[in-house]
Amino acid sequence: MSKVAKLNVKLLNYTHDAEQTIAAAIRQCYSALGANELSEKISPEKRKALINQIINSGHTSTIEHALFTFAIEGISRVTSHQLVRHRIASYSQQSQRYVDFTKKDSFCFIVPPSIIKAGLEKEFIKDMEQDYERYKYYAEKGVPAEDARYKLPNACETKIVVSMNPRSLHNFFKERLCIRAQWEIRAMAREMLKLAEKKAPILFSNVGPSCETDLICRQGKRSCGKWKAIKGAHLVDPLE
Numbered sequence: 076m077s078k079v080a081k082l083n084v085k086l087l088n089y090t091h092d093a094e095q096t097i098a099a100a101i102r103q104c105y106s107a108l109g110a111n112e113l114s115e116k117i118s119p120e121k122r123k124a125l126i127n128q129i130i131n132s133g134h135t136s137t138i139e140h141a142l143f144t145f146a147i148e149g150i151s152r153v154t155s156h157q158l159v160r161h162r163i164a165s166y167s168q169q170s171q172r173y174v175d176f177t178k179k180d181s182f183c184f185i186v187p188p189s190i191i192k193a194g195l196e197k198e199f200i201k202d203m204e205q206d207y208e209r210y211k212y213y214a215e216k217g218v219p220a221e222d223a224r225y226k227l228p229n230a231c232e233t234k235i236v237v238s239m240n241p242r243s244l245h246n247f248f249k250e251r252l253c254i255r256a257q258w259e260i261r262a263m264a265r266e267m268l269k270l271a272e273k274k275a276p277i278l279f280s281n282v283g284p285s286c287e288t289d290l291i292c293r294q295g296k297r298s299c300g301k302w303k304a305i306k307g308a309h310l311v312d313p314l315e
Contacts, residue, residue, distance in 0.1 A: 078182075079200070080148070083148045084147050084270065086270040088143075089274050095117060096140050097140050097141055097241070098125045099114065101126070126138070127281075139243075141240060142238055143239060148234040152230075154185075155233045158263075162243070168236075176220075248279075291308065291311055293311050294313075
């Protein structure tokens with residue numbers, strides 16, 4: 076039995092009072108303060124000023140002193156392959172070698188919206204179920220799971236735990252909130268941002284695609300054209 080998976084993102088853990096920690100790190104760079112003085116609470120106004128100054132200057136090493144850990148399910152192997160290209164980060168992904176997908180309701184997959192729009196959803200689901208039946212066939216014939224999985228499609232659902240510091244998250248959001256990013260990883264990035272914003276609104280107050288944050292679109296001829304509606308933004312061709 077198989078089923079269609081739905082995206083679900085949860086914030087498992089995060090640095091408590093991340094903005095205080097980062098503001099303290101920023102202060103250390105520019106003062107002779109010791110550990111006891113750095114641990115003193117910094118006013119919200121001062122924190123906001125320090126963090127915005129650092130982010131706007133581009134000297135963002137100090138925002139690495141925090142961590143956000145997400146549990147993500149309901150994404151395809153297509154998207155997880157895109158996700159793990161982002162560094163620096165830590166990943167722990169569900170294994171197709173050790174998880175028994177022959178059990179009831181264990182095989183889930185993602186249906187792209189374009190398939191639904193084209194009226195091909197039933198056909199797509201049928202294809203997924205056929206692939207799954209062949210996977211089970213090989214497994215039941217004694218083929219090890221690590222080899223039987225070669226029959227599984229890219230649409231297979233996967234689950235993954237991701238930890239990133241804010242600097243990495245800023246880069247991730249810049250790349251994956253862009254309209255040029257694939258729909259699935261873009262939807263996942265939006266959910267991650269919503270959760271991060273709730274815990275550190277100053278840190279994530281100015282994140283998004285580069286056309287919005289840097290006023291630069293780096294997509295060249297592949298640009299969606301959104302930059303044209305943003306005052307001061309311009310297009311850069313990466314091939315020139």
